[in-house]
Amino acid sequence: MTAPATKLIHHPYSPPEGFAAPQPGIFKASTIIFPSVAAMRTRDWRHKSGYTYGLHGTPTTFTLEERIASLEGGLQCVLVPSGLAAIANVALALLKSGDEVLIPDNAYGPSKALAEGELAGFGITHQFYDPMSPADLSARINERTKLIWLEAAGSVTMEFPDLLGQVRIARERGVICALDNTWGAGLAFNAFDLDGKGLGVDISVHALTKYPSGGGDVLMGSVTTRDEGLHVKIKLTHMRLGFGVGANDAEAILRALPSMSLRYRAQDQAARTLAHWCAEQPQFARVLHPALSQAPGHSHWKEVCGAADASAGIFSVIVDERFTSAQVDHFCDALKLFKIGFSWGGAVSLVMPYALGEMRSKPQAHLARGFVVRFCVGLEAATDLREDLAQALKAALSA
Incomplete structure (x- = not known):
């Protein structure tokens, strides 16, 4: 190896291990280098046990996912390009033609528009329920209901629903419930343990664009869960949709979280x-x-x-x-x-x-x-x- 161009690309130097600083490093990658074909064939990107491709995670995004999961009270997290992308990721992972989703009438506007547009085009129906009436929510659940969205507080008009009552209804009827937790931000309450006794939602989505970023300059969202099977469903859809976030954006949120x-x-x-x-x-x-x-x-x-x-x-x-x-x-x-x-x-x-x-x-x-x-x-x-x-x-x- 004598040509300067080759030396610049394949230089043998690696910095020593043991460097530590208040902020984690920024790792940018599309291609991930494997030490061997065997390593490439055995790595599992779904559980953060190894790196396979930049879209599936780097040390920077894995670190942010783990911190958001802790903030939200969950066990697993995936990052997406926006809060709306988080809502779409959940919907597309859990719903198919013939299914129905229930959405509070005071939900984030684009979430309602997604149901009225793309989801309807896929043969997925929806109903808007009264967020202040658990009875109305219960009455609208039927055999096709596969997902219930919750929002606290409601978008723009700020009504705070009976979250405990809504989650109990979802549990009793066997329907997955997902919360848009952007307002609470993981700080106002624990979405996965609302009553201190383990009663909580199945999924929490968060527009990291808002409080975690804090600068009005980053678009990002997250989907957090506590159930491994549910996480894998969401993660696989995440992969198939090609959702990824930039390392610099992840680094900006990591810097703002403290x-x-x-x-x-x-x-x-x-x-x-x-x-x-x-x-x-x-x-x-x-x-x-x-x-x-x-x-x-x-x-x-x-x-x-x-x-x-x-x-x-x-x-x-x-x-x-x-x-x-x-x-x-x-x-x-x-x-x-x-x-x-x-x-x-x-x-x-x-x-x-x-x-x-x-x-x-x-x-x-x-x-x-x-x-x-x-x-x-x-x-x-x-x-x-x-x-x-x-x-x-x-x-x-x-x-």
């Missing part, structure tokens, strides 16, 4: 401060925040999240119906610190207006008429955010 609980708590406390202030403003007919005593499902939040006293950094308001859509938009435009944008969990506070009629299949008795505005609180000082809300109200929604 501060996640601090950020979650800070954003939670700021959101509660602002929610209480908003409840005193006559322009808002209702404030939707699970930790507020008058909020839909507050008692269920207290039952599940009371020990941790955790409630994320998100809340919504229903603007009094005397104000028009244009005035609500003007209010959002008038905000200076709250930026108009989707997602949450980052350092920058966000705002987004919604029309209730376009989001729910049936009217909700507990929701006042009017337009909904969601606030996702970042890491700015709560006093500054309150002043921003006050000036925007004065500019656009004078009482």
Whole structure:
């Protein structure tokens, strides 16, 4: 081996073992080198016992998967390119033509769109159930029901369901239940042990885009389980779909995880401060925040999240119906610190207006008429955010 080009590719030097630092290394690979054909034929990528191809895992992604599994209270985890990809991975692993999935009516919008679009095209039916009525959920389960989605708190309108009741129904009827746990983030409650006695969901999906990333610059999701057979089903579908995540993205989340609980708590406390202030403003007919005593499902939040006293950094308001859509938009435009944008969990506070009629299949008795505005609180000082809300109200929604 004398040619410089060959020496650069096949250089014999390997750095010494034993290097340790606060952050794990970044391993980027599509091709994985095997020491022998025998090793190639015996390695098992499904259980992290070896490396076969970059899509199936590297030391970087395996490390992140294990940390997310611990955070969620699970035993196994797979990483996917987004939170929606996590939802799709579960659906495609567990459902086939002729099956039915039940989805709460206040679920994450793209999850409902997936059921109405691709899943329906595959011959998989769906029903939207009332998330605040366990009886409605129970009544909709039939012999074709193979998956029940749960969400706590509900998307945008923030209702907190009777999670314990919903999981008990799924258990009694023998149906797998999966929770979108992005709001709880593994910090508000243990999805796999909701009551301290082992009652929990079968699957927890998480948009790592939100709190684990914390920077508003990474798209990633996870699917966590405690059952080996269920994990293998999900992992095989994960492989066949070709889901993979970049090492730099995984490294960014690994770097952010140590501060996640601090950020979650800070954003939670700021959101509660602002929610209480908003409840005193006559322009808002209702404030939707699970930790507020008058909020839909507050008692269920207290039952599940009371020990941790955790409630994320998100809340919504229903603007009094005397104000028009244009005035609500003007209010959002008038905000200076709250930026108009989707997602949450980052350092920058966000705002987004919604029309209730376009989001729910049936009217909700507990929701006042009017337009909904969601606030996702970042890491700015709560006093500054309150002043921003006050000036925007004065500019656009004078009482």
